[in-house]
Amino acid sequence: MEILRRRVDGSVLLVAAALVVLLAAVPEVSATRWTVGGNMGWTTNVNYTIWAQGKHFYYDDWLFFVYDRNQMNVLEVNKTDYENCNSDHPLHNFTTGAGRDVVHLNVTRPYYFISGKGFCYGGMKLAIHVEHLPPPPSASPLNEKSSALRSTYIGHTPFFLTAVFAIAALYEAFAQVW
Ligand SMILES: *[C@@H]1O[C@H](CO)[C@@H](O)[C@H](O)[C@H]1NC(C)=O
Numbered sequence: 289m290e291i292l293r294r295r296v297d298g299s300v301l302l303v304a305a306a307l308v309v310l311l312a313a314v315p316e317v318s319a320t321r322w323t324v325g326g327n328m329g330w331t332t333n334v335n336y337t338i339w340a341q342g343k344h345f346y347y348d349d350w351l352f353f354v355y356d357r358n359q360m361n362v363l364e365v366n367k368t369d370y371e372n373c374n375s376d377h378p379l380h381n382f383t384t385g386a387g388r389d390v391v392h393l394n395v396t397r398p399y400y401f402i403s404g405k406g407f408c409y410g411g412m413k414l415a416i417h418v419e420h421l422p423p424p425p426s427a428s429p430l431n432e433k434s435s436a437l438r439s440t441y442i443g444h445t446p447f448f449l450t451a452v453f454a455i456a457a458l459y460e461a462f463a464q465v466w
């Protein structure tokens with residue numbers, strides 16, 4: 289019985305340790321890195337309007353453009369230049385030369401991206417609207433980021449705790465029957 293007791297305590301400790309690790313990892317999960325075009329990447333013959341449909345892009349998410357660095361590029365333009373595929377005066381040139389470019393969506397506003405070198409006319413254009421994270425229960429306009437993280441904690445803690453208590457109770461019951 290004593291040995292079993294100790295094993296039970298050990299298991300509960302392990303679960304508690306797992307809980308701590310899970311909770312620590314949750315805030316990292318809240319930002320999404322979107323690979324533009326999914327498996328197709330940033331290329332011709334993909335309709336990026338359809339790709340973006342139904343997706344929610346939130347403040348602090350990232351876009352990841354994967355493409356043929358010898359051909360395409362990644363330029364942020366304004367709405368007019370997006371519509372006309374005009375790459376003469378980009379607002380921001382995200383092209384690094386590796387064919388792997390990241391864009392941090394650090395402002396809640398519309399973003400318009402095109403590839404220059406004529407590819408925009410073939411459909412390489414992406415328009416998204418970056419939204420605020422859904423408001424947490426106790427929203428504090430002064431510190432959106434940390435309240436968003438707090439809401440993530442609030443949202444996930446009960447589930448993890450429930451699981452921990454359930455597992456702990458199971459071990460407890462098991463030990464008593466034994
Ligand atoms: C986009 O930029 C072009 C060139 O600078 C300008 O003529 C046009 O009015 C701008 N459009 C918007 C919507 O700001």
Ligand SMILES: *[C@@H]1O[C@H](CO)[C@@H](O)[C@H](O)[C@H]1NC(C)=O
Pocket residue numbers: 361363378381382383384385404
């Ligand atoms: C964008 O930046 C890359 C890397 O610095 C450069 O090679 C390229 O010419 C730039 N493109 C435009 C359209 O400014």
Ligand SMILES: *[C@@H]1O[C@H](CO)[C@@H](O)[C@H](O)[C@H]1NC(C)=O
Pocket residue numbers: 392394395
């Ligand atoms: C957002 O990111 C862009 C590109 O990396 C940068 O130029 C800009 O200063 C940033 N804006 C804010 C508000 O952090």
Ligand SMILES: *[C@@H]1O[C@H](CO)[C@@H](O)[C@H](O)[C@H]1NC(C)=O
Pocket residue numbers: 335336337338410411
């Ligand atoms: C992409 O699909 C949308 C919606 O079906 C359509 O309106 C648009 O013309 C298409 N874009 C291209 C470049 O084919």
